[in-house]
């Protein structure tokens with residue numbers, strides 16, 4: 001019998017076994033070998049998941065380092081030996097198609113030595129510690145009354161700081177002492193949720209700039225450990241035939257020439273992005289004045305988000321009436337548990353399984369103490385029914401979206417749990433798409449009404465485009481051509497025109513208009529952002545960035561791709577890419593870029609199935625995805641289940657083809673979804689001669 005933990009002699013034995021008997025029993029032996037490899041994979045994944053979970057909930061656990069080291073050693077030895085064996089068999093042509101795929105999944109990736117794996121763990125831990133400990137404490141200046149918001153306290157502090165700065169004639173450091181003596185009451189902001197919350201709610205440019213900068217103060221210390229982390233990974237990647245770790249990251253997605261592929265996708269949504277960008281810039285200029293240029297990139301700190309990738313908080317600048325879903329959730333007194341139950345209910349309505357008992361007992365949904373690292377995570381513990389959520393959730397609509405997103409991962413884990421161990425994973429872009437695709441269903445007016453976030457009047461307030469698009473109708477232009485037309489249309493002086501803005505005819509804006517605008521502000525900026533984060537790292541990994549201008553390169557790319565600039569010149573003493581969780585966490589990001597497109601394709605396909613009760617190839621060209629209520633559609637659920645349960649047993653193209661009938665990732669569904677918005681924004685652009693591009 002072949003044992004699981006193969007020694008060199010076993011390997012030789014197995015090869016001899018194979019070479020000498022070309023018949024039945026050998027096939028059986030190989031099948032058994034693969035069964036054992038798959039079982040061991042599950043066993044190691046289970047151990048790894050337990051350690052990762054423990055790291056997140058209690059990073060200071062004393063025994064953890066030891067356990068983690070033991071685990072790494074055992075896994076490395078096992079994996080490399082198993083790989084040698086299956087690669088030997090593969091060279092002999094002894095593996096069937098399934099086994100070849102499993103061998104590929106088992107043996108791809110960087111090959112770390114034990115020492116490298118340890119070094120990786122330490123560096124990784126160091127980076128995450130820097131990231132998680134970002135904090136600022138501001139003295140609560142004595143004459144500030146209790147009960148003021150963080151924003152107000154910071155404002156007071158800045159006013160005082162400026163006064164001193166003027167008196168002393170020197171620059172006052174923004175950095176305040178975290179360990180300041182406690183004799184003064186101090187206000188502290190700690191962790192990404194609190195920082196981002198301020199970026200989302202404050203409309204004071206000074207406060208925003210302060211919070212934005214402070215968030216990036218400590219990430220400068222990531223520069224050196226990040227360099228080391230990359231060196232170690234490159235070394236290990238080269239050991240397995242990749243030119244650098246970036247090549248493996250791209251390879252993993254199984255898309256040829258991913259860089260060109262992504263650039264093309266970006267180009268195909270750029271007209272839409274530029275339109276949103278131009279309109280947002282125009283209204284920000286109304287609000288904040290000359291600090292926002294008329295035609296250039298937008299200052300990063302004014303975009304309603306710590307990373308400028310979610311502009312939804314700016315909706316109220318653009319439309320006179322909006323629908324504040326956060327407020328409504330508050331007035332309904334939803335708890336986090338209520339939200340999770342509603343998300344669960346949506347998936348169940350599609351005929352998908354309910355969250356397990358262990359999910360409810362083991363998940364961490366709100367912050368218990370200060371130590372947890374709670375960037376939203378869904379964990380597959382590789383144990384019967386043990387799927388967990390880790391997320392320090394608040395009760396905003398954004399939190400509601402995150403919960404659906406993470407639950408999409410858990411549905412995926414459940415769907416492929418009966419597959420062999422090596423197939424219990426999936427193309428990462430697909431994995432990221434499920435929960436977000438579901439979210440389009442949740443954000444339909446019908447479902448929002450169903451869960452009492454919209455009232456009857458709003459539900460029935462359908463688009464009256466006759467009035468709204470009066471001007472646009474004559475110039476119904478194809479999307480791609482449209483922005484060229486705007487470019488010739490922007491000669492007039494926007495400053496002058498801006499003074500005459502009256503929103504009287506934006507007054508008949510419909511519920512659908514509001515919802516789609518909010519959705520676009522939330523989603524579209526993520527597209528250039530996610531491309532940025534990995535294009536930058538790919539260049540870093542391959543060594544094509546000058547070590548002395550790493551930060552400048554970063555901001556050059558931000559400007560090019562996002563049309564955004566930092567609020568001040570950012571020198572090389574900073575390492576601003578490190579202010580992004582997935583950089584500190586060393587997780588690839590391009591999956592989110594691809595998912596931005598895939599999730600629309602998936603949703604469109606679920607929508608078709610829901611409406612037609614099957615999978616039709618053809619649908620009317622003009623239809624309204626925003627109002628496609630898929631809640632309760634068992635057919636949609638069936639398609640999803642079919643797609644998810646395949647795990648990584650096939651390449652993604654084949655899975656997509658066989659489940660939703662598409663074989664590529666494209667912007668078509670996304671552009672269909674946003675067609676009504678395109679019209680709405682076009683109307684604004686024409687009315688106010690808003691410049692487009694940067």
Ligand SMILES: *[C@@H]1O[C@H](CO)[C@@H](O)[C@H](O)[C@H]1NC(C)=O
Pocket residue numbers: 260261262264265664665666
């Ligand atoms: C798939 O889409 C990408 C990106 O738009 C494009 O570059 C590629 O040629 C397409 N591939 C096929 C096979 O259609």
Ligand SMILES: [Zn+2]
Pocket residue numbers: 405406409431432
């Ligand atoms: Zn995710």
